[in-house]
Amino acid sequence: MNIPSTLKTTGRAALLGSLALAALGSVAAFAQEAAPAAAAAAPAAAPTPVLDTGNTAWMLTSTALVLMMTIPGLALFYGGMVRKKNVLATIMQSFAITCLVTVLWFMFGYSLAFSTNESASMNNYIGGASRFFHHGITVSTLWLPGVANIPEFVFSMFQMTFAIITPALIAGAFAERMKFSALLIFMALWLLVVYAPIAHWVWGGGFLGAAGVLDFAGGTVVHINAGVAGLVCALVLGKREGYGTTNMAPHNLVYSVIGASLLWVGWFGFNAGSELAADGLAGAAMLNTQVATAAAALAWMFAEWIVAKKPSVLGIISGAVAGLVAVTPASGFVNPTGAFIVGIVAGVVCYISAVKVKHMFGYDDSLDAFGVHGVGGVVGALLTGVLADPAINALGKDASIVKQLYGIVFTIAWTAIATFVILYIVKALVGLRPTTQEEVEGLDISQHGEVVP
DSSP states (O other): OOOHHHHHHHHHHHHHHHHHHHHHHHHHHHHHHHHHHHHHHHHOOOOOOOOOOOHHHHHHHHHHHHHHIIIIIHHHHHHHHSOOHHHHHHHHEEEEHHHHHHHHHHIIIIIHHSOOEEEEEEHHHTOOTTTTTGTTOOTEEETTTTTTTTHHHHHHHHHHHHHHHHHHHHHTTTSSSHHHHHHHHHHHHHIIIHHHHHHHHSSSSOOOHHHHHOOOIIIIIIIIHHHHHHHHHHHHHHOOOOTTTTTOOOOOHHHHHHHHHHHHHHHHHHHGGGOOOHHHHHHHHEEEEEHHHHHHHHHHHHHHHHHHHSSHHHHHHHHHHHHHHHHHHTTTEEEEEEEEHHHHHHHHHHIIIIIHHHHHHHHTTTTTIIIIIIIIHHHHHHHHHHHTTTTTTTGGGGGOOOHHHHHHHHHHHHHHHHHHHHHHHHHHOOOOOHHHHHHHHHHHHHHOOOOOO
């Protein structure tokens, strides 16, 4: 058969086109098969941490709750327990400490507690200077990227509220007898020399945290620390004028009940917020806080009822605070039954400490900073080592009373020695106490020129 030349040319073109399409199809098929193999062979790139808005919202809320614990919570709690002539001075202490610590934390405290020291050996004991004045932190900087994913600014602010309430708690031990100028100098030095290092030891990468000391929300860092410092202050300053002979009953327990109630509510931010996330462990810490507080309040009330024959308002609110203190280190490690046990033990032990032991030894811990916070913190820290439940928090599997004692001993030693030295530095600079006449008149008028009508 004779085929025209034009058709021959067209046929050759079609044949070449078909071959080309077949070749392209084979290449495409090979590429599709090779792509998954190449992807499997290449290491997966780590996802870029993204801000967790749920965790951030909870931490913003928790931060506000913890700040409320000091102003107005602690201010009213302490203010109602002093005599009327000292109520303004006592409330002023909490408010002024809030302002002072805020500025010092922003400038130096946060970096000393939570940055990494350039010297690996020194990092066991104190942070570095890289975060002074919050240098290097931006709105995009995350704390615990890949875990909590909250802004570092928020984490710093949350920790600031802990740094605020800790020295404010100390003031309860020397209420009604320290000069305001002395208080400001003492608190500034104490924050940087005592609080910031101990916070670093436990939470900032220091040696106590590395040793396995468990402190979920501040039993060691806050309460033992403040309670022991308060006892040293009470011993160095001596007793209030007329202590043991003059009526020093609280002037307004209604203020104190309101203050204790604000402390209780704010403590949910303190304990549940320390998880740094809105999750199941935060919920467990919240429930544990409620159970332990109620149990301790009832335990103190019934102990007092048995011994003194009447349950007092001051007793039940003091018991509640004792429960809050004791459950703080344990809140994220124990189950609710453990929290119940912590509360009962703390209520009874702190009642004995604040009411009986204080009078037995004769020291003037004015508002029981040591009797409740120091002793309650020790009770909670020790029971954390006994009652920690790995089903609540996996870190609890390595808990031991020996490790907890290790943390307690180092905290007590450093706090006691450093507080003693700071007090004598302040005494040399401005003196610690007002004159006898000024103290008898009251610190409201002698230190601030104001009185409650």
